[in-house]
Amino acid sequence: MRTAAIVADDRGLLCTESADRRWPPGGTIPPGTPLDAHGYPANRAVRPQLLQALGEEANDFVFGHLNESDTVGHDNGPESEAARACYRATDQLVGELLDALADRWAETVVAVVSDHDMQSRNTSDPIDPLANNTQGWWDAFIPDGGAALVHLVPGVDPREAGLALERIDGVETCVLSNDSLAIVGAQPGRIFAAPMYPAGGFHGAPLTARTVALVGGGHPAVARIAHAMTVRRPHLTDWAPTIAALLGIDLGPVDGLSLLR
Ligand SMILES: [Zn+2]
Incomplete structure (x- = not known):
């Protein structure tokens, strides 16, 4: 062919x-x-x-x-x-x-x-998972516009951590990828904190x-x-x-x- x-x-x-x-x-x-x-x-x-x-x-x-x-x-x-x-x-x-x-x-x-x-984007502040981490259940994240890959600290209950991530202002969804990674999705118009932002669409x-x-x-x-x-x-x-x-x-x-x- x-x-x-x-x-x-x-x-x-x-x-x-x-x-x-x-x-x-x-x-x-x-x-x-x-x-x-x-x-x-x-x-x-x-x-x-x-x-x-x-x-x-x-x-x-x-x-x-x-x-x-x-x-x-x-x-x-x-x-x-x-x-x-x-x-x-x-x-x-x-x-x-x-x-x-x-x-x-x-x-x-x-x-x-x-x-x-x-x-x-709307005018609200970017979502920073590390600034909303009172229990210390996650230690790093990789943002891609309205989604972020969040790394959970070893030993943390992933389900409880997922529920806590969902409670962060601006977060809409949280899907556990495995015991140490969660994919977090933002509400429409919200963006995750990043070193650089697109000028228009994301x-x-x-x-x-x-x-x-x-x-x-x-x-x-x-x-x-x-x-x-x-x-x-x-x-x-x-x-x-x-x-x-x-x-x-x-x-x-x-x-x-x-x-x-
Ligand atoms: Zn594109």
Whole structure:
């Protein structure tokens, strides 16, 4: 099977090196590539590469990634005029990519997803778990916007510590990862204390785990996937097993559930 990975943000966890066609080539952004404000290739740089990959009939699977709306949302806020203009331009580009598939529509499945949602900060103070630690049950935390990974001191009852974390002002959820780690989620608009804050939008909170899920195409499987999505809201981990099922690949045990089951 021939595959292509055309991505603005080429991270190791995506394993894009296994694709037959990979851009940026070798994972290195070619000199002179137009970049967005966070240093990722701009949509206009990804566009011709993606159009070329979609135009190659030999490609059975094409993975594309457009990053600009993420950068503009983080910098200006997800509902800012700058972000909305970027969403419109991205939407137009997606339309162009779909047009490129028109002559093979009957055998095509298109899935458009995001990796996270985004929210704006309210005016309340950041949440600092170490400043709300009267019992000394935790000793460190790693913040990511509206979520934080909190390290519990050895010997502490994780359930009691979890309940105490939930009582901190601004905390909405606490999920125990194991006996020494808790994942704490903030209420909408709240952020965990960090050395640096995004100027506009941020993620991490339970609210921002919501993602885009659009499926279309002329392939008969599209109706089945669409039906499954009306019954159960897809989780990000469901896409890999769903795509694997479409391509006839056995992934073995994975976290998600195929929407084609
Ligand atoms: Zn982001």
